[in-house]
Amino acid sequence: MSEQPLFKVTIDNITIEVPAGTTILNAARKIGGEVAPPAMCYYSKLEGSGGKCRTCLVEVSKGSEKDPRPMPKLVASCRTTVMDGMEVKNITSEKVIDARNGVVEFLLINHPLDCPVCDQAGECHLQDLSYNHGKEGTRFEFQKRVFKKHDLGPYIQLHMTRCILCYRCVFTADQLTGKREHGVLDRGDHAEIATFIEKSLENEFIGNVIDVCPVGALTDKTFRFKNRVWFLKPMDAHRDCPTCSGKVTLWNRGDEVYRVTARKDQWGEVEDWICNTCRFEKKNTSDWVIEGPRLIDRHSVIAQGHYAGSVGMHKPTETFEAVHNGRKPKLLMDIHSVSNVNRPEITLSKLDRPAHSSDFKPNQD
Ligand code: SF4
Numbered sequence: 001m002s003e004q005p006l007f008k009v010t011i012d013n014i015t016i017e018v019p020a021g022t023t024i025l026n027a028a029r030k031i032g033g034e035v036a037p038p039a040m041c042y043y044s045k046l047e048g049s050g051g052k053c054r055t056c057l058v059e060v061s062k063g064s065e066k067d068p069r070p071m072p073k074l075v076a077s078c079r080t081t082v083m084d085g086m087e088v089k090n091i092t093s094e095k096v097i098d099a100r101n102g103v104v105e106f107l108l109i110n111h112p113l114d115c116p117v118c119d120q121a122g123e124c125h126l127q128d129l130s131y132n133h134g135k136e137g138t139r140f141e142f143q144k145r146v147f148k149k150h151d152l153g154p155y156i157q158l159h160m161t162r163c164i165l166c167y168r169c170v171f172t173a174d175q176l177t178g179k180r181e182h183g184v185l186d187r188g189d190h191a192e193i194a195t196f197i198e199k200s201l202e203n204e205f206i207g208n209v210i211d212v213c214p215v216g217a218l219t220d221k222t223f224r225f226k227n228r229v230w231f232l233k234p235m236d237a238h239r240d241c242p243t244c245s246g247k248v249t250l251w252n253r254g255d256e257v258y259r260v261t262a263r264k265d266q267w268g269e270v271e272d273w274i275c276n277t278c279r280f281e282k283k284n285t286s287d288w289v290i291e292g293p294r295l296i297d298r299h300s301v302i303a304q305g306h307y308a309g310s311v312g313m314h315k316p317t318e319t320f321e322a323v324h325n326g327r328k329p330k331l332l333m334d335i336h337s338v339s340n341v342n343r344p345e346i347t348l349s350k351l352d353r354p355a356h357s358s359d360f361k362p363n364q365d
């Protein structure tokens, strides 16, 4: 079989080579970091996903080597494949940042601001997006959507008001349960996803819809309101399961297992689907062989204050110099050049004691 040709693509001024047919999003993920656009509906493990939420919009400033014309509109990077010589702008494009702010504002139109009581808080992709791109206020003057409550049984809680209609759970129910009972019912403002999930509830893999949901629309009833994710210690564990791989992440506090989830990769996607028995029924540490602490991105709120006690201290070892190829940190801004608040001879960061009112100029109002 002939090798797939490699295409050169430049994203945010970083050039890489990827096989023909790769999407811009996956090419950007190869570069990693902020260059990778956010994705609320695309899920690499779910066929047909993507193209719904528009958070992954990018600007194609050069179409290809053969046809260098820019693309006239921003494109969904999860659905657009690279061309040889293509140049793409993500965080380096003002148009993209502006459009993404608009998309986030749109996603939040109907989404309730109930993060303080939502079980997804701390690991919600919409929460992260709104911190990065959200506005402080809303221009929406109408009532938010309300829905008739659907009972999805003892394991899964549906909050339709939080749903952003990404269709991930639809694809999961369809592709893992093997029977097509699904669909988004109604359209526009009335669109909702309930019925197909109710009908697939018997399936041993349906619990995975909780893990793929980017927001708190589908949550685990066995964990509901029991704890906040940032108080728990995620631990990799496995068991000999006849149904699934049995490789999970346990979310413990002390010896108590509060919840069990699939392991997720750096893009927040499930590595191995797990069965309902592992997820909902095995809540004793003795059910599992503990492998060790799960590595969590240190920027995540979940990584804060972890791993003291039985699993040992796990402090970040990186220093600025280590992660910036030996470059020393430099003063980005001298506070005295922009503010007269503290006395000119005082540099607060150099004090070897807490700051005191005498370090500041008296109030001149
Ligand atoms: S319930 Fe969650 S996974 Fe399903 S469509 Fe809504 S936001 Fe997406």
Ligand code: FES
Pocket: 038, 039, 040, 041, 042, 050, 051, 052, 053, 054, 055, 056, 057, 076, 077, 078, 079
């Ligand atoms: S991730 Fe591309 S449109 Fe949603």
